Amino acid sequence: MKTAGILVGCFGLMVAAQLAVPAWMIVNQEQILRSGELFKFQTAPVDPYDAFRGRYVWLRIEQNSLPVPAGAQWKHGQEVFALIETGTNGLSRLSELRATRPIGRPYLTVRVNWVVGQTAYLRVPLDRFYMEESLAPAAEKAYREHSRGSQRNAYITVRIRDGSGAIENLWIDGVRIREFVAKAQAAQ
Numbered sequence: 001m002k003t004a005g006i007l008v009g010c011f012g013l014m015v016a017a018q019l020a021v022p023a024w025m026i027v028n029q030e031q032i033l034r035s036g037e038l039f040k041f042q043t044a045p046v047d048p049y050d051a052f053r054g055r056y057v058w059l060r061i062e063q064n065s066l067p068v069p070a071g072a073q074w075k076h077g078q079e080v081f082a083l084i085e086t087g088t089n090g091l092s093r094l095s096e097l098r099a100t101r102p103i104g105r106p107y108l109t110v111r112v113n114w115v116v117g118q119t120a121y122l123r124v125p126l127d128r129f130y131m132e133e134s135l136a137p138a139a140e141k142a143y144r145e146h147s148r149g150s151q152r153n154a155y156i157t158v159r160i161r162d163g164s165g166a167i168e169n170l171w172i173d174g175v176r177i178r179e180f181v182a183k184a185q186a187a188q
Helices: 002-035 136-145 177-187
Strands: 037-042 056-058 065-067 079-086 092-098 107-116 119-123 128-130 154-161 164-172
Touching: 002 154, 002 164, 037 079, 037 092, 056 136, 065 092, 079 119, 092 107, 107 164, 128 164, 136 164, 136 177, 164 177
Parallel strands: none
Antiparallel strands: 037 154, 056 128, 065 119, 079 092, 079 107, 107 119, 154 164
16 A cells, blocks of 8 residues: 555656657746847858758857867857947847856857857757747748848847847848738738
């Protein structure tokens, strides 16, 4: 009888843990979106097709490399901290890399993909904008068209809190992507 009670208790703990982890991930993203500092990053074109990615718009911020600080020896996959500054045009950019978490300045936690010479190429965790499944293919197409060549007018707004970022919205020509796609579909 005692063994059955222990097994039921262990099973209950396992179920609670499996529910707690995704719930915490959702709560964390919602906290960032509610209380994080707002930044706007220019995006760049990406390869538009990946059969394993699902229904979202695949993004890449334009700037994904920074100079390595003097004397730093960084490795692939190492977690580093990129300071953020906002220019006079309203767009934000990564300005400096640090090995330690900065205090009192906005930053984003990133990972080093590779280092060439004194330049670190970064894996920036702002690469997916999830949206309604029926709109995602049209949004991906619109994003592709407006992030290349002379029509480079796509950007994302991002909330950042304690180094973690959450994409608030994807914009094309100053219009939210959902509205942009809806207008385009209505015009057809």
